[in-house]
Amino acid sequence: MSSLADEVTTIAFESLAVDAHASFIVNASASEDTLEHAFTEHLRLSGIYWGVCALATMGNLRKTMDADKREEILSYVASCRCESGAYSGGAGHDGHVLYTLSAVQIYALFDAMDRIDRDSVVNYVKGLQLADGSFQGDEWGEVDTRFTYCALSTLRLLDRLHEVDVEAACAYINKCKNFDGGFGATPGGESHAGQVFTCVGALAIGNRLDYVDGDLLGWWLAERQVKVGGLNGRPEKLPDVCYSWWVLSALSILGKTHWIDRGALARFILRCQDETSGGISDRPDDEPDVYHTFFGIAGLSLMGHPAVVEPIDPVFALPNSVLKQLGIEPWSAR
Ligand SMILES: CN(C(=O)[C@H](Cc1cnc[nH]1)NC(=O)OCc1ccccc1)[C@@H](Cc1ccccc1)C(=O)N[C@@H](Cc1ccc(O)cc1)C(=O)NO
Numbered sequence: 001m002s003s004l005a006d007e008v009t010t011i012a013f014e015s016l017a018v019d020a021h022a023s024f025i026v027n028a029s030a031s032e033d034t035l036e037h038a039f040t041e042h043l044r045l046s047g048i049y050w051g052v053c054a055l056a057t058m059g060n061l062r063k064t065m066d067a068d069k070r071e072e073i074l075s076y077v078a079s080c081r082c083e084s085g086a087y088s089g090g091a092g093h094d095g096h097v098l099y100t101l102s103a104v105q106i107y108a109l110f111d112a113m114d115r116i117d118r119d120s121v122v123n124y125v126k127g128l129q130l131a132d133g134s135f136q137g138d139e140w141g142e143v144d145t146r147f148t149y150c151a152l153s154t155l156r157l158l159d160r161l162h163e164v165d166v167e168a169a170c171a172y173i174n175k176c177k178n179f180d181g182g183f184g185a186t187p188g189g190e191s192h193a194g195q196v197f198t199c200v201g202a203l204a205i206g207n208r209l210d211y212v213d214g215d216l217l218g219w220w221l222a223e224r225q226v227k228v229g230g231l232n233g234r235p236e237k238l239p240d241v242c243y244s245w246w247v248l249s250a251l252s253i254l255g256k257t258h259w260i261d262r263g264a265l266a267r268f269i270l271r272c273q274d275e276t277s278g279g280i281s282d283r284p285d286d287e288p289d290v291y292h293t294f295f296g297i298a299g300l301s302l303m304g305h306p307a308v309v310e311p312i313d314p315v316f317a318l319p320n321s322v323l324k325q326l327g328i329e330p331w332s333a334r
Pocket residue numbers: 043046098146192193194195198240242246282291
C-alpha cells in the first residue's frame with residue numbers, strides 16, 4: 001500500500017498550471033460580453049465564490065485581488081442582498097438559500113464578516129425550516145437536502161447554529177438515506193454523489209454522523225472511481241472533475257480517502273486542465289469553466305497535492321485558514 005506521499009509525488013510530474021488558472025479565473029470574471037456570462041447571471045454569486053475560493057486555495061488571492069477589486073466584489077455581493085435577509089444569485093434576482101451561503105462564503109474568504117447583517121440572514125434561514133426538520137430553498141417551498149446543508153453551513157459560519165432545530169434537520173436527512181448507504185434529495189430519491197456530499201456535510205455540522213453507515217457509504221463512494229481514474233456521480237455515469245469534490249469530500253469526512261486510487265484521480269484532474277489558456281474542464285479536451293476549475297483544485301487540495309498550498313475543509317469547502325479566522329476547527333484538526 002503506497003503512502004499518500006508516494007502517490008502524490010508520483011503525480012507531481014504533471015504539475016498544476018497555477019498561474020494560468022489564476023489568470024483564467026480573473027479573466028472569466030472580467031468578460032461581461034459572453035453569452036455564458038448572461039446565461040449564468042442567476043448564479044453569479046456562486047461563480048464569484050468558486051473563483052475567489054479557487055484563488056485562495058491556490059494561495060494567490062492576495063496577489064491577484066488588489067483592494068479595488070476586493071471592494072468591487074464586496075459591493076456587488078451587497079447589491080444582491082434582499083429585503084428578506086436572503087442574497088440572490090445576481091442583482092435583481094430572487095433571494096435563495098444557495099446564494100445566501102455563497103455570499104457568506106465570499107465575505108468569509110475576504111475576512112469581511114462584519115459587513116453581514118447577521119440577524120437578518122439568521123431570520124431568513126430560520127424561516128425556511130419546516131415542521132419535519134427539512135428546509136425549503138426559498139419562500140416558493142421546494143424542499144431538498146441541498147438546502148439543509150446550505151442552511152446549517154450558513155448558520156454555523158455565522159456562529160448561530162443553535163437558532164434552528166438541528167436534531168430535526170439531521171433526522172430528516174436520515175429519512176433520505178437509501179439501502180445503498182447513499183442519500184437523495186428527498187426521502188426515496190435516488191443516491192447521487194452531490195446529495196451525498198450535502199447530507200454527510202450537514203450531518204457533520206449537526207454532529208450526527210452516527211446516522212451514516214460509514215462502510216456501506218464508503219464502498220458506494222469508492223465505486224464512483226472508473227478505470228480512467230476520474231469519479232462519476234452515479235453508477236454507469238461518465239467521470240467528471242467536479243465529482244472529485246462531491247465524492248472525495250464525503251470520503252474525507254468519513255476518513256476513507258485511501259479507499260480510492262488518489263494518484264489516478266489526481267492524474268485525471270491534471271489531464272483536464274488547459275495549461276496554456278488556463279482553467280480545468282469537466283473531462284479531458286472539454287471547454288474549461290470556473291466551476292470545474294474550482295472543484296478540480298479543491299479535489300487536489302483534499303488529496304494534499306504539493307502544488308495546492310492551502311488545505312481546504314471538506315465540510316465547509318473553505319480553506320482551513322479561513323475557518324480558523326472564524327474560530328471553527330477544521331475537519332482535519334479533529
Ligand atoms: C447548478 N449546478 C449543477 O447542477 C451542476 C451541473 C453539473 C456540473 N457538472 C455536471 N453537472 N451539478 C452539480 O453541482 O452537481 C452537484 C450537486 C448535485 C446535487 C446536490 C449538490 C451538488 C452547478 C452550476 C453549474 C451548472 C451547469 C454546468 C456547470 C455548473 C451549481 O451551481 N452547483 C452548486 C450546487 C448545486 C447543485 C445542484 C443544484 O440544482 C443547485 C446547486 C454548487 O456547486 N454551488 O457551489
